[in-house]
Amino acid sequence: MPTLALIVNGQPVEREVPREATLLHLLRNDLGLNGPKYGCGLGQCGACTVHVDGVAARACVIPAHGVAGRSITTLEGLGNKEHWHPVQAAFEQAQAAQCGYCLNGMVMQTAALLAREPQPSEARVRAELSGNLCRCGTHVEILDAVARAAQLITNAQAGGNTLRLTPARESDLEALCTLRVAAMRESLEHIGRFDEARARRRLAAGFQASSTRHIEVGGERVGFVVVKPHEGALLLDHLYLWPAHQGRGHGSAVLAQVFREADVLGQYLRVGALKESRANTFYQRHGFALVEAAEWDNYYERAPQPR
Template sequence: MKPQVVTLHVNQVERTLAVSAQASLLGVLRNDLELNSPKYGCGLGECGACTVLVDGIAARACVIPACGVAGRQITTLEGLGSRAALHPVQQAFIDEQAAQCGYCLSGMIMMTTALLARNPDPDEGEIRRELSGNLCRCGTHLEIVKAVQRAAVLMRQARAAGSQP
């Protein structure tokens, strides 16, 4: 089958690529664009390891055809912040030591970012419901919830200071 030319807007950079019609967004991000934060977990959109933002909404990159998101804004963990200026959600996960193996971490951070964009002050139940589809086998669930709560505070502080994350 002949590759299709697709233009993707990834982390605020426009990239034009020739991809197979069956290529998943995850495969293109990892293999063609060398962005390693979204992980291959289950390949079925069930575990959340591959979560990215598509137009600001959390999406499972392993089940999305790359051709299906042409022209839309795609954000991976690499596009949230930088080493010099972490995004408040990234900072909160570090502050609360909310990682062990790190395999689920990118998906958790991306889900948190989408949640806080919709609801800047979620309660613990909302946080747990939002993240329930992201599997973590290491047992850092308490730290992850604390990280989301801290991220909400950091994002409110950033907004109040006029430095919108």
């Protein structure tokens, strides 16, 4: 039986898989991931939707071996009760489900859409979700949920305050190191890789105030982002938020602004993420494609989009 290697929800997976097996079979039967559902088996109902390198795809008709080396994100990798993706949070707020069987496809399709188009029209949303079938008839609530999610992602509002990026100064380094440590702690402790001294050294070693911007919401500094030129492209070197401000759509709003800047310049945007960290799924669902898997890190790239 041939061996298959790929990335699932940010983690490397290697299994012996029959050549005729579908991606859905691998995810549900071999890996125990129940987010994607088996509905029609023909790629027509949308219940099995996952992301392949950030693009929505129907897992029931994709040969498992056809995605060797690719990055797969399921509903489980999109977010969880501790760190909901804005789309998940919006669907919960809008009560946009009854039986829930189609919900996986609705959420995954919406997340892929909003990663590409942060402010789609209602007509665009209807067209995007037209292939996701729901017999319960919750379509009005689903449209409301998508609108809520778009607002969370694009406006990044907290109490009505809009997000801005403001320049950092050389004297900000110590405060930024403290923020980075706090932002990384939970995620890296989860995989046994947290080292406070190393986290501080890593930021200090390459710190350039000219490439660093504070993330502000309502005048409050809630995080920072570092984007710098690197080997003919732009490198997203750091993106961190205080834990209390994570899961509110701020990271997505920052990426939307960075994407616009990269597109104006016509440059590729590159980023690295520690293997098994939640950052992998965050970047995948925003359209980054995996280009290299090293010993400790995964490296992703986003191509400039035509304007």
